[in-house]
Amino acid sequence: MLKLLQNENPDSSWITQDTTKTLLDTCSEVVLPLINNDENIMKKMIDWVKASQDSEFNANNVITEAIGIAAPQIGKNVNMYYILLPILNKDETITYYEHALINPKIIGRSEQIAALKKGEGCLSVTTKHHEGLVPRSYKIKVTGFDYLKNKKVSLTIRGYEAIVFQHEQDHLEGKLFYHHINKENPWHSNEEWIII
Template sequence: MYLMKDITRDGNPVLRKRAAKVEFPLSAADQQLAHDMMEYLIVSQDEKLCKKYGLRAGVGLAAPQVDVSKQMAAVLVPQIDPDAETDKPMFKDVIINPVIVSESVQYGALTEGEGCLSVDKDVPGYVPRHDRITLRYQNTDGQTIKVRLKGYPAIVCQHEIDHLHGVLFYDHINKEHPFEAPHDTIMID
């Protein structure tokens, strides 16, 4: 299981490289990587286990964040609507070779800004991202999946895909006016 000591930190060149495509069928090492990244997210979202292992909670973890320069990321966005009829996650999958095939003109941003397991310091500011995306990726079985995401799950997937292109969330923050977002940006709590 990955621990915080296994997470690649800002400054490591792997975080700024464009990751390589993943070949199918997955090798045993790639299958293990997918499993271990998702396991980190599951454990980190369990309050007791998170504390026990000294983890930082996460909703996404990309392969470059564990020092593997491959186009693979685990995403686990829990259900955040208290009125939802189910605890089923808003989005849960390992996305491999992901491509955003379409995106909304409208932006969305998290009111509290974004954080990252690889960035130890707080970087205040809005991170404008597309509010809606259509994402195409392969799952661990090699099936091609096409899914439309909106709001928080769309933001999380864009953050993880950025990792596969050597981009960190704070690259999107307006340096002069960090709390200024494009006109009509939907603010997400």
């Protein structure tokens, strides 16, 4: 049984859509330790993603399944996001890659580019389809304060995970995945890119 961190049930009305201007604004730094309102935003992000992946809570797909969410998508333009990636192991067990970052920064990037072969999706992009490859750095170094670990972390991330982080980091700068898609040729790929 899923245990929520705050007392409201995740609901689709929580999500700010890309038709709302605040989603295209930049976010501000978060003061630590978290004030009540910021902590509630963090808890709402964690609850949304966990509930969306919970087969019992979301049995009827009442909310859209997500692997990551950023604070401006859920009501406040502050530098925080949450990522919960289920990774299937060879023996069929699942390992969760989980980070709740406050004031995250990408401090290093590979020149190598990677992109997801089917493109990207977003909880805040539902009114219009935006298809195409989204070029990202294959490898990044991220620093930030992890709410769950209660300490500063420094992460080196590659491949699919790195793409998810860059998608969420973009939200803090008012950017959406489709801003990176080649307008003339959406599925254009360079032969040096890694397509995942």
